[in-house]
Every structure is written in C-alpha cells, then in structure tokens.
Amino acid sequence: MKNTRYTNVILICLLSLLNTISMAQEIDMSPLFGEGMVLQRDKQIPVFGKASPNTKIIVTFRDQTESTISGADGKWMLKLKPEVYGGPDKMIIQAENEELVIQQVYVGEVWICSGQSNMEMPMLSNWAHVNNAEQEVLAAICPNIHLFKVERMASFQPIKDIKSNGWAVCSSESVADFSAVAYFFGRDLEHSLQMPIGLIQTAWGGTVAEAWTSSNGLKKINDFNEQLQAIETIGQSKIDLEKKYFEDLKSFFLESAKLDVGIQGVDTIFTSTELNDSDWVKMDLPGMVESTPIGPVDGAVWFRKTIQLSKEDIRDSMFLHIAAPDDEDETWFNAYKVGESKVWDEPRKYSLPDKIIKEGKNVITIRLTDLRGAGGFMGEASHFALTGENGFRMDLAQNWKCKLGYDLQSVKTIPVKPNEPNQPSVLYNGMIHPLIPYAFRGVIWYQGESNVGRADQYKELFPALITDWRKQWGGDDFEFLFVQLASYLKRNLHPVEDSWSELREAQRETQKLANTGMAVAIDLGDANDIHPGNKQDVGKRLALWARNKVYKENIPFCGPTLKSVSRKNSKLIIEFENCYKELKTSDNGKVRGFAVAGKDGVFHWAEAKINENKVILNSKMVAEPIAVRYAWSSNPDCNLINSANLPASPFEAKI
Template identity: 40%
Template sequence: PSIRLLQVDHVTSNVPANDTQVANSGWKPCIPQYVAEFSSVAYFFAREIYEKKGIPIGLIHTSWGGTPAEAWMSAEALSEFPYFNQQLEALKDSSPEKDLQRLLTWQETVNKKDKGFVLGKPQWVLKGFDDSTWSTIPIGINWENSVLPDFDGVVWLRKKVEIPASFANKELKISLGTIDDNDITYFNGEKVGETTGYDRQRTYTVPANMVKQGYTEITIRVFDGMGGGGVVAKNEELYLAPADGSRITLSGDWKYKVGVNLKEVPPAPISSSGSGRPTVLYNKMIHPFLQFAVRGMLWYQGESNADRATQYQTLFPALISDWRKKWNLGDLPFYFVQLANFKKVDTIPGPSAWAELRDAQFGALKLKNTGMAVAIDIGDANDIHPKNKQEVGHRLALIALAKTYGANIAYSGPLYRSHQIIGGKIIVEFNLADGLKTADGKSLTGFTIAGADQKFYSAKAI
C-alpha cells in the first residue's frame, strides 16, 4: 500500500492539454489487480527503493510503445530542430479526411513502385509464374534477423505445395499465424484473404472448387512499414488443412523477392491521430502533469529513433532539458535505460544504427543528474521487448539509491572515458572500472573498429 500506481491511457493532442485520461479511475494501490497491467520496470524499481528506504512512492506510468522521442517533446523544444518543421506545420492542417487522402495517395505510390504489380495487377501470384531465380527465406522468424536486416517495404513470398487426393474438392483452411505488418494472400493466383496489423492471427478459407489434386502455389504479399517484418508465426501455426484434422505444414523455406524498398518512395504521411507525431504525446500525456511535484523520471525508449541515431545525440538531451524546464524543479533526476541487445550477432563487422543510438544515449550522461542502466547483456535477439524487466528495474534502482538517496554503492558498470592509438593498438580507458574483468574469465568479445573510410574490422580486446 505504500506504493501507489497511476496508469495513463494512450491519448494524443495536437495542442498542450491540462487534462488527460487515466485507467482504473485514478491512483490505485500496488496490488496484483492493478500492477499486472502496469510497467514491470517501474514496479521493480519502486519495490527496491521502498525495501531499501521505506518511503512511500507514487508511480505515474505514461508511455506508448514504438513511439519516437519527438512525440514526447514540446513544440518549443522542437523549434530548435528544423527537421520537424514540416511535420509541426502539418499538425495545424490535419483532419481524418485529409489523413486518409494522403495515405491513399502514398499507398498508390508504393504500389506503382512494387515490381510485383504490372498495370496495377499482381503478376507474381499467377499459377505457373517462374520464380526459379528467387532467393529463399525461412518463415516463422523476423526477417530482420535473417536475410533482410533493416528492411522496410514489400516482400513477396511463394511456396509450392502438393495437394493430395484426400484434400481435393474440399474447403481448406490456410493458417499463417501472425504477419508483421500487413498481408494479402493468394492461392493459385486467386486472392483468399488479407489482414492489416502485426498482432492479428491469419486464417483464410480456400473454397472447395479451387482445391485440385497436384501442385498448388501459395503467395503472400507482405508489407512492413517499420521495425521487424515477415511471417513471424510459430511452425505449428503454419499449415494448410481440411476440416478432418489432417494438415500440410507450410513452415520451412519459401521463395522470396523484394517488391519495393520504402527507401525508394517518400516517407509515409503522418496521421493526425498517430502516436508518432511530434509533440502529441507530450501535449496529452506529459503536459497535464507539470503541476505535480515529481521526484524524478525514468526513461526507456530509443528503438524508434535508431534510424536517426545521429539526430538523437542532440534530440535526447533536448528532451531532458525540455522536461526539466517545464517542471521548473531544477535538475530533476533523469535515469534512462540504454538499448538492450536485439537481433542476431553480425558475423561480418559493419555499421550499426542501434550501436550509434546507444552511443547517443551514453552522450546524454554529460547532463547533470542523469544515469544510464546498461542492458546490452540482458536482451533477447528475437524479441525487441526483452522479458527480464526485474534486472532493468534493479539497475535503475541502484542508480537512484546512489545518486538521489546518497547510498555508497556500486551503481554502474564501466563507462568509456577516452582512447588513444599507440603502436598499432587502441588503448581504451574507462571510468568506474576498478577490478574490471570478464564474468567468465574469458577474453572480451564484440569489438569492431573502423577508420575514416568507415570500413569495419573485428578487433581483439586484451
């Protein structure tokens, strides 16, 4: 009961608001009924602070997954970034009707660029289409962890399936599990279904008159607007089956070919109701709380700005300064989580947007009264939202106990201080590195270096 929870609903506004919407009719005690839907990181953080200090704690959870930092900043702060001028102006001239027209125009542009269409009609779905030159891809995984890293756009997938006599002239169900983001699915060139949304199960019906003995071709046009993409279902969710319970698996390798890369078209229009627009979350989910005397902030974000990591070097510190200025409570503690590890390990050294974003987060430590919880060791290669929230909350709590409550404890791992090149070696110096050694006693891994030519090489750390 000494920890209280306030869960803010997902709401937006084009202008600063003095009121907002909250769940459960307001503040609630920290009991299973309410904490189950609350931020796990915030809960574990508060629990440890309470156990160590015995002080009442109120948590305001205001967050929205997959949103960029600029959505949480005021128009005043963003006025220093010309990059957002056009979007801010668009907010003044937005409506659902105009949004829809802009979106339809943009989708038409994408379709015209999509090589799978000819004169507006799908060609790569036709029965007998020659896909012998296409590459293969295993489905059931995020394609950004496979053959299409950092890809957004349209990919066409094809698989040839042998229909047994026992299936012929029977209605079939195609199960494809979840697809990130949208799909249109074809059976022998005929459309059998389409779904919008990365978290929706796909189950389509093939009419009995379309089911013939012999080889059949199933084609899926997958559109991925941002982040991970592909058919991400479990193997057991991928099958073709009649009503009698027998089935043919659709897991394994499929043929694939890129229809269009979104880098080839203008950026998608920003919806007037979308959560990613500049200022709209600040206006409705932060501004109403400026009247509260808060003790500090916890920040866990970054993925949605990874494609603009260089900009984040100045954008993130500007957000911190913006909030402090608006609350007018001095250099309020601002503790944040560095991006966790995600995606498979690259076997070939090269640039990394996520590594650049982590470095931009690290740079924010130059501001007073900030702290960073490193999470590079506790992430999940296949899940952008790693499950180990307790350790993240613990690491944030250590920072707060040391820097806010004065505890004499180790609260951070080593942090880069400087480097120099001597005799073909790079000597790296760290802060907070007393007694530094690897946990397993083995050599350090994961180091790459690059010169001004941006050619990356693996490096051995000793």
Template identity: 40%
Template sequence: MNKIPFSAAVFFAALLLGARGSAASDPGEHPFLAPLLRDHMVIQRGVPAPFWGWTDPGRKVTLRLGAHVAEATADAKGAWRASFEALPAGGPYTVIVSGPQTQILQDVLVGDVWICSGQSNMEMGVGNVDNAEAEIAAANDPQIRLCTVDRKLSLAPRDAMAGQWAVCTPEAIQSGGYWNGFSAAGYFFARDLRRDVHVPIGLIDAAWSGTPAQAWTSEAALRRDVPDYRPALDELDAARDDQRRGLSRDIHQRFEEWCAKNDPGTAGHWEAEATDASAWGAIAEPGVWEGSGVAELSAFDGVLWLRREFDLPAGAEKKDAVLRFKADDDDTAWVNGAPVGSTFGFAPDRAYTVPASALREGRNVVTVRVLDTAGPGGLTASTQGFGVTVGDGREISLAGPWRYRIGAPLAGTPPLPQDIESNANYPSVLFNGIVHPMLPLPIKGVLWYQGESNVDQAYQYRALLPAMIRDWRRRWGEGDFPFLIVQLAGYGAPLDGPADSKWAELREAQAMTATHGKNIGLMTAADIGGDLHPKNKQEVGRRLALLARSQVYGETIEASGPQFRAMNVVNGAARLTFTHSAGLAAKDNGPLTGFTIAGADRKFVRASARIEGTSVIVSSPEISHPAAVRYAWADNPVCSLVNGAGLPALPFRTDDWPGLTAGAR
C-alpha cells in the same frame, strides 16, 4: 512492432487504438480540482507543493494540510493554483480544498515522485515477468504509491488528465497499468530503492506501447531541434485547424488525393483494363518483393502496381466471385478496371467481392496497387488462399508470375497523409495528451525505457532524445531533474559473426545522450533478453535503483558497468581502458566475449580478448593493424565483460564510421 511506424499503415493501427485514445484536446475539461490530484497520492518533498484547478473567475480557494494553509484566487479564465511551502517526507496527511465546492484528499504522503515513461518495455506489467505470481503476492508496501494516468492523445496540449492513485498492494499492482499490471520496471525500481532510501515513493505509469520518442516531444521542441518533423507538424497544425472549424475529411479520401498528386499510376489510371503492361517488370507472387531477386525492389518503400491475367471458364462470369490475398502494407484492387476493394493495414485477410458485372468468360485482369511503408512489401496468401473463388466454389490460383511497375517511391515524395486523430505514434500527440497535463506536478525524476520504435532512425535519435529531455525539463521548470535511461535489451537470435546493427546504433544514441547531457543516467539491458520484451524486469529495476542511489541520492556505490574511455594500439593489438573498471572480469568466470576488430578496410572479424588489470587487450591474427574495436555491437549481443560489482560493460565502438541509419529520417 516496427512494421507500423510513422506511416500510412497506422490507418490499421487507428482501428486498434480507437478505444484507447482521443484527439480532442478537451478544452472544456476544467474541473474544480485537477483530477491527477487524488487520495493516496504522493506530493514531492523539498519543493513548493502546488494544487491547481478551475472555478469561476475571481473566486477564492483555500487549501489546508495540517497546520499548513495556502490560498489562491482564480484568474480571468478561472484557473487557480495554490502552493504549500516545501514539505519534508512524511504523512499520511489529509488535504482539504475549499472554495465554491470542497474536496478532501485522504491518505496523502510526502516523498519522491518518479514518472515511468516510454513504450512497451516500460508499460509491461508485473504480471508478465519471471516469477510473476510470487512477485505480485509480495508487492505490499504502503510507502509505495502507484498512479496510472488516463492515456489520451491530443492534437493540442490538454490542461487536465485523470490519474488513479493506489497504495501498493498485490491487488493494486495486478490491476494497475495497461498491460497485465502496473509497470514492472517502475515497481522493481521503487521496491529496491525503498530498501536504502527510506521515504515514500510515488510512481506515475505514463507509458504507451509501440510509441516513438517524437510522440512524447512538444511541437515547439521538434520544430526547433529536429527539423525532420516539420512537414508532419504542418499536417498536425492543419488537422488542429480543421478540428477547431469542425471539419473532418475521411483518411481514404486524403490518401487518394495524395496518390492523384504523387503517383503516376493513379493519375494515369493504370488500373484500366486497356493498360498496356507488356513492358512492366516480372515478379513472382505471393511473396515479398525484398526477397524476390528484383534489384530495384530490394529496398523499395512506396506505391507499386501489380497486374495479372486469369481465365474464367464458361458460366463462371454469371455469378459474383471473391478475390483473396493479403497485402503488405495497404492495397486497392480492381478487376477489369472495376474497383473491388481497398484495405489499410498488413494484417487483415482480403476477401473482395467481384460482382458478376465486372467479370467475363475467358481473359480477366486483376490489378492491385500496393503501398508499402516499411519492412517487407508485396502480396501474400490469406488464410483462405491466393486467388479467385468463383460462384460455384472453384478456386483459380493467382500464384505465379505477375507484372509490376513502380508508381511512387516514398523517398522524395511529400509525406503520406496520416490519421492523426487516433495515431499515438504521431509527433507531439502524447506530449499534448499525457505530458502537458502533468507539468504543474513537481517530480523527483523520470525513468525512460523507449527506443525500439526509433531504431530505423537511430542516428536521428541522437538529436531527438536530448531534445525531448531538454523540452521536458524546460517546461517542468525544475532545472535538470534526473533522467534515467534504460539502454535497449538484446533482441532476436544471436548472430554467428560481426554485422552492422540498427539496435546497436540506437543504444549508441542513448549512450551519447547520457554522456553529453547533464544529470542523465544510463543502465544497459543489452545483456538481458533475446525477447523483445524480456521478462527479467527485476534486474532492470535493480540497475535503475543503483543509478538513482548513486546519481540522485548521493550514495557512494558502484552503479555502472565498465564504460569505454580510450584505445591505444601496441604491437598489433588494441588496448582498451575503461571507467568503472575496478575488478574487470568475464561474467561467471567464463570466456571473454563480445569483441570484434577491424583494420582500415572496415571489415570486422571476431576478436580474442583478455583482461590485464583495468584494461582489455583485443586482437586477431587476421588484423595486423587494428583501426577499430566494437563491443556488444549487435541486435542481441553475446557479451560477458563485467566489473567487480557484476555490472555489465556498456556496448561501444571506437570508430565513427557511418552506420545503417545514417541519413535515415
């Protein structure tokens, strides 16, 4: 998931996404009635109910819903919009839209509309959850309506987007959505909410696996509030201009142009057979360079050149050979200075034909230019091996020592060119393609489960997520509508001791957004999982519904676990106080776990913890003067503090010491 973030490795992702998205902004997609408005839809109650579409300029359009009538006249561009007065919950209704043509919408309800957005954990369908078969069979509530939007990315804001609405039935919940059914988190939220809030609920599934928050945020908001993205947005603007002028440049060509300007190896033709590599460093391949023991490569992202000699026996040079390996992420390869192949993407096996004209008996030189954009980098073995297969089938291994030389570190160089037109991770393209077409539709609020793709820039997310929320609210024009966030679930194997954690830093950014923002709710899933996609989405939906019942629908219920309020140090121990602290306990009456403590040296150790009333006392014999306490501060924390409602405490830290992602962009 995190191997192909906002990087050149999305060249490979583009191949996977090509059938799912389009860069066209669909300027001609102007139907008489916006295709998001369909049979079985839910209209938001309590606010004016707009319908909109396009026709000939000056034409009149009339809408009827029972005794309610609304009229509009198309403007100079043919756009029309008519609104019914605010309607109470109810239905079903028939809506008749008439003008140059007539469309009739059947079985329309009035209730509350919630958008379910984010990445894969929101996209994850009911078919993937625990007890899926029984959950699908029981998913039969005609007062819940499910809308799966037509997902497209776009360089410029789109006007129209299709949405397929359906009554919640086992068949609809299983066939909707994009990943084995309709959004499980969304459905379980609506199911639980309907037990207490007896109005129709419309869910719009608008999630896309693997996507970062910047893709869901408008260009204007990013330029204004998160300036780190301005260079990428300049590229977006240039791509949009090229699209308007009907121009297209191959991404491989653009990458080579980038290398020629920024990589001294490309400019200096280090692939040439005559290149003197005697002063280059030594590294063993196959393997990733982060684990090679070479200090300057321990955290290197960028262009690295690798070179090795091999010998061909007499006669082998008379037939074509095949060079086999894999690269992480992208590569271009030469043999004796002749280009033999290039691949974008860390997944495919490389099997490059080496023409006999490029070979010679005895000494030969293979050179590989590797681009690593994030995570591990290097050459690895393919399913067919790591070496050269000569014409008679003999294998010549290339395992062992190679020479390396750094070409272009990504830090300090201009951004890599991006295949923007099919890259769903690119800034603003999902706002343009999915969010913008929904803006005329009144909503109750948003459920947001996203962040995994931003963990490497968790500190930046402190600005990015609030910017996105402000952006959506400003553009919807409905004020500070509810925005309910799922804090990331536990991921990976639990660790034996304290450690820094990017996932914890992302959770902190989510918590900061909720604490400092208006009408933003937060429920934690940090105690759920271990799996990147935890299957207990029933609990996620239940906790979201609790938040909504408390913060949106005004019920007097406990909807949050304990949240850290203050720390006082007394007699070598830290006393922690919390909000939402009635009935503090350890989950299932087990041990109280998840706390670590540090002194002024900032070295954390495991801590003992005990509950005293509505406080927790944290200490360690190793720390005589506590300076900081952290709770559930790990990718996959082992933590047990709950309140009387059984809701888990939110992860926190009392310090503000710089984390792993401080300064990451």
C-alpha cells in the same frame, strides 16, 4: 392553491440543487490531487486547479496555509514550502463557497515513468509476458507504493486535463495493469528508502520520441519543421479531422499502389506464379528487412516462396501459418488472396481453399507493409508452416525471397488519424503537458524501438526531448534515467552494420547531458520477442542508478563503461571505468563481442584478453586497427561484465 404550493416547493428544491451543483463545481482539481496522492519531498509543492474566475483559494497542508486568486480563466496555482516524507495527512482546499478535503496524502519520492511498449507493458497482459508474472502480482502488496496511470491521449494542442482514474495503493489488483518496469523500479526504491513512493505511468506502445517532445522542443530540428507546420494548420473539429483522414487515406492508397513496383493498375504482378524472382534478395524468416541489403525502410516489401507439393500432400484441407508481421500483411497462395490483417505482432493462420492448391509447384506471396521503425516478421521459425488437418506439416521458414515495393518517403500524402500517436508533439500535448507543474524527483524512460533506423536523428532528438521536459518544468535539471535497447532478432555470425546498434550508440551518447543515466539491457533481451519478459532486472538497474546518483548510496550502479581507446603496435587497448573490483565475463569463458577495423572500415572479430581494467584486442585480419565495436549487433554474443555482475554497454569508438 394546493398545486401552487407544490410547484413552489419543487422550484425551491431545484434552485437548491442547482446551487449545490454550482458549489460542487467551484473547485476543479486534476486527478493528480486525490486520495492516495504522493507529493515530492524536499521540493516546493505546486498545487493547482480551476475555480470560478477571481476567486480566493486557500490551501492548507500540515502546518502550512497559502492562498492565491484564480485568474480570469479560473486557473490558479500556488506553491507550498518543501516538506519531509511521511503521511498520511490531509490537504484542505477552500474557495468562497466550497471546501475540498483530500484524505490520505503522503510525502515521499515521485517518479514519472514514460516511453513506449516496454515501459507500458503491464504486469499481466495477453500481448506480453513478464517473467513469473502471476507470482509477482500476488506478492505485490506494497502500501508504501502508490500508482497513477495516465490514459492514452493524443492532442494537436497542449491540454491541461488528464485522463486518469487517479491514485491507487499498490496491491495485487491495482498493479496487474500497471507498468512492470515502473513497479519493479519503485519496489527497489521503497526497499531502500523505506518511504512513500509515487509512480506516474504515462506511456504508449509503438510510439516515436518526437511525439513526446513539445513543438518548441522540436523546432530546432529541421527534420520536423514540415510536420509541425502541417499540425499547426489542422482544425480542432473531430468531424473535420475524420473527414480529412479518410480523404488522405484514399489518396495514400492510390499513391502507394502507383509507386509499388509489384502492382500494375489493378494487377498485383508479384503474386504471379510465373514471375521470375531470381534477382530478389534471399532471406530466412523470421527476421527484419533492415538486416538484408534492402536496409531500413518504411513502405511495402514483397516476400515470395516457391514450394513443391505431392498429390498425397494435398489430400487434406490445408492452412498457411505466418509469424507475426511488423506491421501489416496481405497474403496470396498461387495468386489467390487468402488473407490480410492490419494487427501488429500477431501470428496469422489462413485457410487455403482446395481449388487453389496444386500438385507440383506452388507459390506463396506476402506483401508486408511497415509504416514506422523496423519491419519484418517476429516470432520463431516454427511459426512459418503449411499444415493439413490430418497431420501434414511443411516448414517454411527458410529460403524466402524479398523485394522492395515502395518507399514511404516517396508518398506525398500520409493519412493522419485524429488520435494517431506517432506525430510530432501530440503525446507531449496530451500526456506530459497535463502533468506540469506537478513536482517529482526524476524520470525513467524506456523507448527507442520505434526510432530504429533514424539513429543520426535520435542523437539530436533524444537530448532535445530531455532538455525540453526540463525547460517545461521550469529549468530543473531533474534526473532522467533510461534503458538502452535490449537484444532482439536473429544473431549474426559475422560483424555487420546494424541499425539497432546505431540507436543504442545514440542512447549511450545522450549521457553527455547532466543528470542522465543509462541502464544497460543487452543481456536481458529475447531474440523472438521485442517485449522481453525480464522486467525485474530492468527495474532494478534503473533503481541502482537512482540509489547511487540521486540518493547517494555507495553501491555499484552500472556496468563497465568506456574510458579510452589506444593502440600499441597491432593491438588496441580499451580501458574501462566502473569495473569495481574487476573485469570478467558472465560465463567465465573467453571475452566475446569485440570487433576491430583498420582504415578500410571493415570490421573483423578480435581476440580479447582482460588485463586489470583493460581489454586488449588483436586480430590477424587487421594489422593497424583504428576502430573498435563491442556488442555491435541487434542480438550480439557478448559477455563482458564487472564484479557487480552488470554488463558493459555496446559501443563504437575510434583512436
């Protein structure tokens, strides 16, 4: 009898526990709805979640109470009327057997902050460095700013669940791993508006714009039809996805090796010390392959350099130093493989066995593999060197030769990792779709580096992304503010064709869409780092657009913008808007950065003079100019600004 009584007690406790668990799970809310959340002011407020099927849900916030019934799948959504800014308040969500109380709820301005690495770049990191980062983080005690970070998630199908730790009040601790651009943007807004600011970071470094666009948004762009069809046929089993990936990876290696002109069977013939490379393209490093006659290409590019070593040089143990490859490298010394790495943007240091180093002629060979965007080497010339333990050093940056191994477009089988982000729609599915229909004011966006080389496509793709997001949120033409690519790579001494400039032009033309704005960053870049440290001014310039266009402050918000191009005799007259008090140069010197071309399409530097809100161009090399380019280079020498000290955007125009 005693044992039976204890058994009954245990059963009662278990049933009670199970009932408690069931009740606790009756209301399932997105991490967006949690303590510290910021709701968008002056707009309807969607509140949504999951519950038991056909359950009545009651939501109370301030003096509002609204109700709805969950569907057969348990999903529910209702809308509260617009509210004025303020807080903290509490939101109460009730179901039949449960009441969920969310404390510390604020109403203010909410912005989504998205893009690739320059948006994802945190205040403190070991891979990129914000100017004065430590001091900025220590000073980031901003209780009116609330941070929400969406964790990385790629998905072949739209999902509803967000991976996130929820909202955090901005502090030195919480901001350290948060987007620097987003924080500086939010900081400027808060200083101006003096109200709660909610920042939702959803970004992933090294990603392409098509990954952030829904499949419906991409279907009108023929370039992605084949990939979209392939994704639609992919199974959802993780085991099946991984199995297919490794099968495709094997096929990819076989196909690419067969296509690579530097490989014959099992022999890497381009590593031979006796190879005649006199017809290869000359190139100094670091730099991007797209700046050579090879042009923008994904695939493999071979690099070779011949050096001479004396008997005294090779007395010490030696090391080969290579600047950071974009993306992967395999490296040989005198046809002996000394190292390889798939780590992007990390300098290499390879130890050289004594037996392979020779007196006299030695040959260094690098097979660079780049699978997206620009390809080459980042960093500084000093990162290329041969060193010895006892102080020997030979600089290696100059006089390399390069040759295309294979073009990725020729490879039929492209392996896709189950969580590979650079596929059409997978980041929209995993990191944007779960945010819908949360209310917000607008988007700030910093992306484009991974689409360099495909500017013509980007002219259609980027506006399609913006239009798609607006449609997905119910047709609201919310503000979409973006950053034009900053300067990067080696400066050209002469006018050139340039894929970075073409991408910037595609970004500039996107402003034809309503409620878009572009923060120019051409003066904020770093020749040696694709992640420049001045994120303060990037955030500030985005905030200037928002403060003027969204919040109606009468302040300068952008640099001089092209209005018209005309010709008078042999001179081109470029008229600008948004000059404010005047056009001027950032260094008080002569205007630099303009080039003109005639009917032959060949551009030559132009002499430029400011005349009120116009720049008058003239070149002795072009008698009848019909086209103009400004700051048309990956890293241009340009200096035109307005009285607000904001720079003019790079552009290309014709009469």
